Amino acid sequence: MSDAFRSQLRALPDFPADLPDFDPTTAPADPVALFRQWLDEALAAGVLQPHACSLATADGRGQPSSRMLILKNIDDDGWHFATSRTSRKGRELSVTPNAALNFYWPQQGRQVRVAGPVVELSAEASAADWQARPANDGSVNPDWQLYAIQPVEIEFWQARHDRRHIRHRYGPDGIPLTRVY
Numbered sequence: 001m002s003d004a005f006r007s008q009l010r011a012l013p014d015f016p017a018d019l020p021d022f023d024p025t026t027a028p029a030d031p032v033a034l035f036r037q038w039l040d041e042a043l044a045a046g047v048l049q050p051h052a053c054s055l056a057t058a059d060g061r062g063q064p065s066s067r068m069l070i071l072k073n074i075d076d077d078g079w080h081f082a083t084s085r086t087s088r089k090g091r092e093l094s095v096t097p098n099a100a101l102n103f104y105w106p107q108q109g110r111q112v113r114v115a116g117p118v119v120e121l122s123a124e125a126s127a128a129d130w131q132a133r134p135a136n137d138g139s140v141n142p143d144w145q146l147y148a149i150q151p152v153e154i155e156f157w158q159a160r161h162d163r164r165h166i167r168h169r170y171g172p173d174g175i176p177l178t179r180v181y
Contacts, residue, residue, distance in 0.1 A: 015109040015159050020045075022110075022158040024168040024178040031154040031170040032074055035112055038156065042105045054102040055081060057092040065092065071101070072129060077121060078148030079114055082129050085145045093118055099149055109159030116152040120145055 020041060028034050042050035049070070056066040065088065072080035079101060083089050093099065100115040120126075130136065130144040155169040167179045 015161070016107060019109045019159060019161065022156075022166055022168070024166060024176065027156075027168055027176065029174075029176075031151075031156075034156060034168075035074070035154070038105075038108075038110060038112065042108060042110070045105075045107050047105045047107050050103070050105060052103075053081075054104075055089060056100045056102070057089050058096045058098070059092050060095040062096075065089070066102075071103075072146065078116075078119065078150040080121070080129075080146060080148050082126065082144060082146045084141070084143045086143050090143075090145060093147065099147075101149060111157045113153070113155045113157070114149055114151050115154075116150050118147050118149050121148055122146075 028037070039050050051071045052068055053071055054066045055069050056064055058064045067089065069081050069083070072082060074080065081101070085091075085094070097118045098116065099118045100113060102114075103112040105111070126144050126146040127140065129146045130141045131138075151170075152172045153169065155167055158166040158168075160166065164180045167181060169177045169179075171177060
């Protein structure tokens, strides 16, 4: 049974026939500019919810967990997301204020990973985010918290059919590093 399942997994298609090209030598020096470009390209390609991403956190014992959520904004404070302070991710962030986001756009064979420390944004910003939620009924939610990841690493990954995928990483020094694997 295990061999059949492994074979089934190996036979699944990887990426679409047409993948976008990515030349890291022409990438902007600002990783946010590159992210916005890739997000616009994902929208143009018909990717549903391209602002959806996986958020990975860890509890006090280092046990990781991840879940999907929506990117709210990117500004000088960082990459914004929100949750209840009393949720599992809220509790984990209060103990271990570091996290990673991962965006995946399979139609383009692309992903973007963002990692770094997390800060709580203001009560006013959190309340405004809660009020802007589509299903909001006008109530207040004092547990709602808007957070921002302040990246120390942002990595752009482009799949290639020859399996020599491109990783273009912006590190804490701001200098991009590109590798082909």
